Amino acid sequence: MPRVLRDPLFTAADSLVLTDRHIANLAAGTLAAVRVPAFLSGPTCESAMAELDRLPTTDYDPARVPTPILRFGPALNDYRTPDGALDADRYWPAAEAARAAWSRAGIRPDPIAVSLARLGSAWGAAVVPATIGGRPVFGGTLREINNGALIHYDDLNREMPALFDQQLVAQLAFNVWVRIPGNGGETTVWRRRWEPADEDHRDAYGFQPATVTRCQHVTLAPQAGDALLFNSANFHAVRPNQGHGQRRIAFSFFLGLTTTGQLTAWS
Structure with a gap:
């Protein structure tokens, strides 16, 4: 069996303090992921959970x-339309409705605002919304993934080219958990990016396990309140929860590093 060569830089860092070096290394591909324990406090997580029923959710x-x-x-x-453009007639009303619903819910402390402020502090400049024609897009979704997520990648430059006013050089995924299952729900990130031949292994929005066979990877199981940041152009997946009634709930958004060194956010 051929030996699996390993990249010594593709590791997951645990850090109580998120830094600009972490973000830069993730963008450069010289770090697999950064986990920040207790990014949100226990009371903040419980406060968010208590208010979640005020938010309209859908699949x-x-x-x-x-x-x-x-x-x-x-x-x-x-x-996204079949040609990779944005269906603006549907998107913008949905974005405005979500902003209004978030405002009405009045979740305090605001997990998205707290997260963006800490990321901006780490980078040394505020994170700003990505824009389309000068109009800010929505950023900061809530996601409950209990049945896992397929192996996939997220890369706006490939999926919806030239959509934003800003030009992106890297895309990172940010998640902060307010509820985790007792077992399962781990995130795995592979040292592997999309190649044209991978379309032979396409599975709905994702890809079959053969795509990442024998690829180096890291697997992380955050606790409630932990944050995770990784380069979403790498293939990644979520393991299903184990056990009846277990919930895995996170606030999440994407971060884009632009050609001018700015951090932008969207969902």
């Missing part, structure tokens, strides 16, 4: 995401 488009994933807030991919 992702089942034609694109066959595994049920409950979410609040529009995701750009659910409004």
Whole structure:
């Protein structure tokens, strides 16, 4: 059997303090993931959980995401046309409705605002919303993934090219958990990015396990309140929860590093 060569830089870092070096290394591909324990306090997580019923939630488009994933807030991919453009007639009303619902819910402390502020502090400049024609897109979804997520990647430059006013050089995924299952729900990130031949292993929005066979990977099982940041162009997946009634709930968004060194956010 051929030996699996390992990249010594593809590791997961645990750090109580998120830094600009972490973000830069993730963008450069010289770090697999950063986990920040207790990014949100226990009371903040419990406060968010107590208010979640105020948020209108829905499943992702089942034609694109066959595994049920409950979410609040529009995701750009659910409004993508076959040619990779944005269905603006559907997206912008959904974005405005989500902003209004979030404001009405009045979750305090605001997990999204707290997260963006800490990321901006780490980078040394505020994180700003990505824009389309000068109009800010929605950022900061709530996702409940109990049945796992397929092996997939997220890369807006490939999926919806030139959509934003800003030009992106890297895309990172940010998640902070307010509820975790007792078993299962781990996130795995592979040192592997999409190649054209991978389309032979396509499975709905994702890819079959053969795509990442024998690829180096890291697997992380955060606790409630922990944050996780990784480069979403790498293949990644979520293991299903184990046990009846277990819930895995996170606030999440994407971060884009632009050609001008700015951090932008969207969902």
